[in-house]
Amino acid sequence: MKLFYSSASPYARKVRVLIREFEVSVTEKKINTSDNDPDFIKSNPLGKVPAMTLEDNTIIFDSGLIGYYLDEKYNDRHWQAKTWDHKQLEASIQGILDQSVTMIIEKRRPEEIVYDYWIERYKHAIPRGLAWIWQRYESYLSEGMSLASVSLVCALEYLDFRHPEIQWRKDLPDLEAWLNHWKGRQSFLETRPE
Template sequence: MSASLTLFYSPTSPYVRKVMVLLHETGQLDAVRLHGVTLTPLNPSAEVNEHNPAGKIPALQLADGSVLHDSRVILDYLDQLHGGEPLIPREGAARWRRLTLASLADAVLDAAILVRYETFLRPEDKRWDDWVLGQCNKIDRALAHFEKSADELGQRFDVAAIGAACALGYLDFRITDLNWRRDYPKLAAWYSSVGQRSSLQATAPAP
């Protein structure tokens, strides 16, 4: 089957990784062509900007040439294309709860990426330690919530679990001095178990 969708993609992007995990879980990998791009805030991609004015990935080009962007939009779109059990509940309280947990996972990613930019891209003499601390505090508050919700996360592997797993994977990948497993043992145990899934193994960024 020829791919009818094109995903603007980088294997190190945790937002892209969420989309890739869903494609693995729902058996849709063959429907999507991966188009690799390299971009940073200082080196945007003209090609990406043409399709997504925000200049961010993932962006998903549909068969008619239109483009979806923001991982949450793309996940929702792809989840409605397959015939299996939805990974985003379609209605009711479960939908809003799981989307809220997924949003909290995105908040972890947003804060972690800001820490990465501040500590890696910004010249050392211009770094703002209080800014980094503020972002780390956001991460800690979110992880504390996930610690209390670890049993809930483990109920099924859906949009909430995908988001949380990709967020924790990004912390391990880019903020290696954050010893979150020490402070959040239930979350660590959940992540250790769910990390054995083939979709997460296949999408893990190379160290």
């Protein structure tokens, strides 16, 4: 199997963490998505990471879908959400990742066409969303590893990497302690964004 990834992508990082946690044999190919590598485009015509080619040449893209595949095929404990409420948690964390990445895209536009309204909106929405997640799902997240907990570690460390101005720790010291518990795990250390 082959995984296409970029080292800064929090979506690809989620998958790379799972590969390590489940001890899956995968060739990881680091790419620059703007290069439009033909093998990469074959694995995801949308040109987004992560993209995975399976042994039978089946392609899977989207971090959530790849995560479900790896969890079902290689993890006896099955970390994916089993209730709609916990699926809501996974979707909420995905939303925070989406907003964080969208902010970077917006900031990289030429200054005269940067839409500050969206940047400011997400700067407020992200901490509010994290507070809601922690208030509602703290006990579930504290039970152990899950697809949601992997996503949340990746989201929080992506915020630290790309958006240090978002001071989420100030109002969520228990969430910071939770992150500190998990972020030293080998799978997270090996996949930290560059």
